[in-house]
Amino acid sequence: MEVVPLGSAREIAMAAADIIESVVRRKPAAVLGLATGSTPLPAYQELIRRHEAGTGPSYDGVTCFNLDEYVGLPPGHEQSYRATIARELTDGLGISPDRVNGPDPDLDGLQGAGERYEALIAAAGGVDVQFLGIGSDGHLAFNEPGSSLASRTRIKTLTEQTRKDNARFFGSPQEVPTHVLTQGLGTILEARHLLLIATGEGKAAAAAAAVEGPVSASCPASVLQLHPHVTVLLDPAGAARL
Ligand code: GLP
Numbered sequence: 001m002e003v004v005p006l007g008s009a010r011e012i013a014m015a016a017a018d019i020i021e022s023v024v025r026r027k028p029a030a031v032l033g034l035a036t037g038s039t040p041l042p043a044y045q046e047l048i049r050r051h052e053a054g055t056g057p058s059y060d061g062v063t064c065f066n067l068d069e070y071v072g073l074p075p076g077h078e079q080s081y082r083a084t085i086a087r088e089l090t091d092g093l094g095i096s097p098d099r100v101n102g103p104d105p106d107l108d109g110l111q112g113a114g115e116r117y118e119a120l121i122a123a124a125g126g127v128d129v130q131f132l133g134i135g136s137d138g139h140l141a142f143n144e145p146g147s148s149l150a151s152r153t154r155i156k157t158l159t160e161q162t163r164k165d166n167a168r169f170f171g172s173p174q175e176v177p178t179h180v181l182t183q184g185l186g187t188i189l190e191a192r193h194l195l196l197i198a199t200g201e202g203k204a205a206a207a208a209a210a211v212e213g214p215v216s217a218s219c220p221a222s223v224l225q226l227h228p229h230v231t232v233l234l235d236p237a238g239a240a241r242l
Contacts, residue, residue, distance in 0.1 A: 001230040003211055005239040009199050012233045013042035016131075019195055019231065020047060021057055023129045029061040031121075033130030033188075034089065034100075035141070036067070036081045039197050040131050041088060048092035059093045063124050065117075066102035067132075067141040068182035071110065071155065079169050080105075103153060103181035113181055114153035121187070130191035134198050137161055138206040138219035142182035149215070149223045151184030185223045194230045196221070198238040207234060208241035 006012050020043075024030045034040075050056035069081045076083060082102045090100045101124075103117045121127065137145055137159065144159050157179055158166075167173040188194070198207035210221035211232060224230045234242070 001211065001225060001227075001232060003232045003234070003242070005234050005236070005242075007236065009042050009235050012197055012199065012235060013046040015233055016040070016043035016195060016197060017046040017050060019193075020129060021050070023193070024057040024059065024062060027128060028058065029063070030128045031124050031126065032062055032064045033127040033191050034064050034066050034085050035131040035133050036084050036088075037133040039133035039199055039203075043131070043197065044089040044092075047089065051093050056093075059095050062093075062095055062099065064090060064095060064100040065121055065124070065127055066100070067130075067188070068180055069103045069105050070177040071105040071107070071179040071181060072177045073105070103183075105181055110155065110181075114155070114184075117153045117181070117183075118187060121190075127191035129193040129195055130188060132188070132194055132196040132221075132224075134196060134203055134206050134210060134221050135162060136165060136202050136206055138209055138221045140185060140188060140221045140223070142180040143185050143188075143220040145218050145220060147185055147217055147220050149217060149220075149226075150186040153181065153183045153187050156180050156182050185220055189223060189227050192229065194224060194227055196224060196230065196232045197234075198232065199235040201237040201240060203238045204241040207232070207238050211242060 073080050104113050163176040166176050170176050209219040215222045215225050
């Protein structure tokens with residue numbers, strides 16, 4: 001695991017954008033794994049800025065897979081992760097919506113949605129580089145503490161803490177959906193390169209547990225220690241407990 005303490009969120013955005021661009025330059029048909037949340041936004045903005053300035057690579061051949069999705073929001077809801085990723089990144093990079101995949105939260109097909117999503121990822125050849133944030137409780141995607149380290153894409157119930165953390169995107173904690181579809185920890189580990197970003201003091205304890213603690217389902221992000229190619233980018237506050 002490569003742990004890279006950097007001076008600011010801005011430096012992290014530059015470093016993350018460099019990593020993504022180098023993957024896409026090397027492999028124009030790269031498969032990118034995308035995460036929601038506030039953490040990757042500066043990196044997404046930097047990628048868009050470079051794309052608009054004409055200095056970035058072409059994203060014409062790129063395919064994307066989102067990590068997770070809420071269940072129970074009306075289709076097209078602005079806080080759905082499909083809409084969020086389009087708004088925050090892929091529209092700005094000119095990646096067509098039909099090349100951006102996410103777990104399908106349609107209630108009628110929910111039963112087989114996990115297997116179908118895994119089959120799509122496999123058919124695309126797997127994820128080349130996966131963006132990851134970390135929850136304040138150490139969750140990855142929506143794999144809450146207690147998730148099996150071998151878990152696959154499936155339905156999960158959110159903890160009260162995560163619903164509280166994500167309430168800022170909704171009117172109130174009650175409006176945050178209770179259920180989600182999320183890639184499993186076993187699914188995430190199959191990506192060829194994992195790029196975890198942790199910024200701010202709220203992530204310091206979780207980042208330390210993920211990087212230096214025991215590999216344990218009580219800190220789902222500790223599963224990263226089992227992967228051969230992980231880059232962890234931290235700002236000073238995020239690195240404070242290492
Ligand atoms: C959500 C997402 C995670 C994300 C986490 C942290 O729970 N499912 O993928 O890492 O929030 O979000 P933030 O970056 O806003 O702190």
